[in-house]
Amino acid sequence: MSGERTTAGGGMEASYGFSAVDPSQKQGLVNSVFDRVASRYDLMNDMMSGGLHRLWKDAMVAWLNPPKTPGWSVLDVAGGTGDIAFRIVEASRGAARATVLDINGAMLAVGRERADKRGLVESVDFVEANAEELPFADASFDAYTVAFGIRNVPRIDLALSEAFRVLKRGGRLLCLEFSEVDVPLLDRAYEAWSFNAIPAIGRVVTGDGEPYSYLVESIRKFPKQEEFAAMVRAAGFGRVTWRNYSGGIAALHSGWKL
Numbered sequence: 001m002s003g004e005r006t007t008a009g010g011g012m013e014a015s016y017g018f019s020a021v022d023p024s025q026k027q028g029l030v031n032s033v034f035d036r037v038a039s040r041y042d043l044m045n046d047m048m049s050g051g052l053h054r055l056w057k058d059a060m061v062a063w064l065n066p067p068k069t070p071g072w073s074v075l076d077v078a079g080g081t082g083d084i085a086f087r088i089v090e091a092s093r094g095a096a097r098a099t100v101l102d103i104n105g106a107m108l109a110v111g112r113e114r115a116d117k118r119g120l121v122e123s124v125d126f127v128e129a130n131a132e133e134l135p136f137a138d139a140s141f142d143a144y145t146v147a148f149g150i151r152n153v154p155r156i157d158l159a160l161s162e163a164f165r166v167l168k169r170g171g172r173l174l175c176l177e178f179s180e181v182d183v184p185l186l187d188r189a190y191e192a193w194s195f196n197a198i199p200a201i202g203r204v205v206t207g208d209g210e211p212y213s214y215l216v217e218s219i220r221k222f223p224k225q226e227e228f229a230a231m232v233r234a235a236g237f238g239r240v241t242w243r244n245y246s247g248g249i250a251a252l253h254s255g256w257k258l
């Protein structure tokens with residue numbers, strides 16, 4: 001059991017939160033987390049982040065700046081209940097085509113229902129598959145997005161090379177993930193909130209705090225900004241940069257398939 005961050009050299013594949021696991025077990029454990037939280041996922045996101053996740057997601061889509069002309073497509077991996085894909089289609093004024101890919105059918109079922117309510121079923125496809133083995137041909141998409149998803153994928157290096165493969169030349173990767181806070185005092189307040197309040201809120205709202213302990217611990221294990229940027233570069237991406245949000249609570253990495 002260790003709360004040390006992993007590095008570009010690896011480690012996430014063998015950690016389930018702070019517990020060391022056999023890499024072959026990790027995906028099953030993660031899937032059981034999202035099976036348990038799917039129906040309350042969106043509500044809990046608001047409660048855990050005080051609504052901040054909405055601003056970070058808006059900022060991600062603003063940086064992507066999807067074109068408002070037809071023919072452009074995005075793959076949103078670990079897309080869950082559809083937040084990023086819906087924002088992209090709406091920002092493109094309905095011109096973009098989005099594919100939400102997730103390994104968890106329960107999360108996708110919530111996403112499909114939400115797409116229906118928002119009148120977006122014509123613009124968004126839902127695909128149940130693994131980020132480590134994408135069921136698409138090479139050079140299929142103009143952009144690849146992933147928000148708060150990559151840290152749950154056991155073999156992040158495989159997911160990043162799959163991202164590179166399915167992007168067209170000139171295509172872009174944007175990855176939003178919780179990261180390392182670089183503001184004194186905020187780091188301690190954030191730590192107290194994460195390890196005490198979040199599992200407690202999870203227990204009250206969903207009757208089960210364990211999935212939220214995993215989510216918080218996995219945030220702490222994820223490589224910090226520079227290390228993750230090195231992993232993105234190692235997958236072949238160029239012009240790799242990142243922006244911190246809320247003092248580094250979240251970071252948005254960008255890379256291009258040049």
Ligand SMILES: C[S@@+](CC[C@H](N)C(=O)[O-])C[C@H]1O[C@@H](n2cnc3c(N)ncnc32)[C@H](O)[C@@H]1O
Binds near residue numbers: 031107130131148
């Ligand atoms: C924290 S949720 C993020 C959902 C959404 N992107 C958002 O920002 O609200 C993480 C998602 O990653 C998905 N996931 C975990 N492992 C995956 C994998 N190997 N391939 C695809 N999706 C995966 C989970 O099923 C879950 O829906």
